[in-house]
Amino acid sequence: MPRLLIQNALVIDPARKLEKKLNLFIEDGRIKSLGPGFPGTARGSFELFDASGLWLMPGLIDMHVHTREPGMERAENLASAARAAAAGGITSILAMPNTEPPADSPALLRRLSEKAAALPVNIYFSAAVTRGRAGRELAGLKALKAAGALAFTDDGACVENSKLLTKALRLAKKLKTPVLEHAEASHLTGPGVMHECARARRLGVPGIPREAETYMVLRDLLLAGATGGPLHLQHLSCLESVELAAAARRRGIRVTAETCPHYFTLTCEDVRNAAFKMKPPLRERDDRAALIKGLADGTIDVIASDHAPHPAAEKTKGMIKAPFGVTGLETMLGLALTELVHKGVISRLRLAELMSANPARILGLKKKGGLAPGMDADLTLIEPFVEYRVGPRFYSRSANSPFIGRRLKGRAAATMVAGRFVFRRSQILR
Template sequence: MTKRLIKNGQCLVNGHLAVQDILIEDGIITAIGQLSNPQPAVNKIIDAQGLFVSQGLVDVHVHFREPGQTAKETIKTGSLAAARGGYTTVAAMPNVIPTPDTPERIKALIAKNEQDAVVHVLQYATITTDRGGDELVDFEALKAAGAFAFSNDGNGVQTSGTMYKAMQAAAELNMAVVAHAEDDSLTYGGVMHEGDSSKRLGLPGIPSVSETAQVARDVVLAGATGAHYHVCHVSAKETVQVIRAAKQAGVHVTAEVSPHHLLLSDADITSDNAMLKMNPPLRSETDRQALIQGLLDGTIDMIATDHAPHTDAEKAQSMLKAPFGITGSETAFAMLYTKFVKTGQFSLAQLINWMSVAPADVFGIQTAGHLAVGAPADLAIFDLTTASEIKREDFLSKGHNSPFVGETVYGGTKLTLVDGEVAYRAK
């Protein structure tokens, strides 16, 4: 039997930090508290003096690019990046080539995830065949094959009837429909938010209504079908308003926001810089503040990174040609802790709730999100007091496409354990 003892770490107890020891036996937490004596036959003692020991973070929105686009990322590198960010459970989107739209394909991808990943990877299936059009997948067969939820992320479902039928099928199976909300007829070939910055830079803009109109449609359909409808990467204040009203009306709608939409606005785009090109785009400062308020009042349930690696060459292009997306796994906790917790806008307990507890609870991930006796020893140890610089050469992701390179942050990950085993250790 393998025994590890984490000594002297600071854990959240009733929302406040308190020194605790954590005993791990064969990958399971067997004791938490101020353990008076080192347990007999402990194989390894980890001294976490002055460090924050948390349940592992949970990210329901990552892109691992494998199969089909392994120049951007692989399951191995994406999971290493997640571990470096303190994540122990992630959910991988299905925009890979070929898409996991049949039981055979999703079984093969789940097996590859289990073989190559250093963290737990849950796998999305698509809503429609090849993540486009109107031909629905076999929802029941895909659930039986191990699908975590259903999403066409990267594309919005354009036809109302298709989404209605998808929600009906998912509701019967008690499965979530996870939507990238985007009405293609309202995007106008844009590459950033339609606003003052896009006009100043002479770049085509994407209006907020492209997101909000589809969310408004979908919450009506979710209300009619009883489906769990989850909105990816909310970006606009009007979308927050729609979700808030839908929740008040009793619709089973949940939502996530990305770190970059909380941290940045289109005012930060001062030149044609593809490191700031993501979909949905960075919107106005008013939108950013609405997202923060939405988190604080419970309209938005959680934070998810939308980790989207691309090659250096792709992101070296103009915003007109570069792909949408930035990496997020390795920078999310440190950036959010530094910019929001250290400044007093969020508490540490709130941040851990949005980055671990809530995503696990909302999606019913029984084995994640909680630091408790009997739970798997999926843990992250963070240094909240030492400053460090985000450097691209330190990334374990293949993607270096982050606008946060060069930022000085607190909250770097020192150690990540998955089932009690080391998945990441800082150098």
């Protein structure tokens, strides 16, 4: 295994609240030492990487990614998702199970994990909560956990049957594995395609009321309280959801929460076409402000992309017919830097918590999310002040991003997984 000394980086370690210009020595895929000057452990031959001017964080972990394999490889596959992640500074992703067939069997999980092992970033898998994601009976959660599932979710849909979700949370507690909830009451969403607002009326399209989310967030929190099960709320979009999560946590309910870059960057007023169509939908200014506040004050634990690739032929069918979802692996870091860090809303340390330390903790990845000696050498090196425009070309197989052409400040300069560079600016390695 290569040995490497990364010199002169601004090292940001959220686990130890450390922010300092240091040298990092890497051996056998792990962090060997971290300190000023030349490490005593660095004897023999090793490579040097000069990281002057760069920020160095524990590798970003995106716990909400639709890799589309198996069954929807026209939009994405494991290999293209891995390349897009590496280019976005992301070293680990959690794949969602809404594939064709859905990931609800240990055999499929094992097959996918074997395939993923050869790819440049770590791909972990979540498994369906219910058989076929059909919401009628529980999947074999214990066997799925044994097959490597790091979480259970029917993402793309909610577990709407409260009795089933109660059972799932009880079992998830025993298995020490989180249930990731796509909180949405489908009967309230109905035929809606964007947030119910003046903009939707002007565009003449049916709206999705905020209650479609907030009603289920409240129900999920009640069931988490009743069972003590580990609940993680995915892609929050509403002010009330943030308030409910904060209130639940004050009462000692075990809940973590996530939001995505599109919700802290855009509002429903920005919706121009189906490139801005996703679930939950973009909401209003007050919602965006509440999400940003939640990211800053600790109510929201995680920034995830909800990377949801779709072929152009599908996404150009118009607001009514186009599928829900936007890509995000390659823009997540740039948007977080531009909208949150550079605007002074959150610190660099908080960014590393939201995008690495917290997802590592929630998913039980004990060797990730920090930079102490012994941790995996999964690293994200950031060029913080470079300005550029998004796209139009991506490593992802799909380009359904609402951010194409947007000016951003800051991006990944290099991405390292297990001590090897898998990306250096404009170059996928390995």
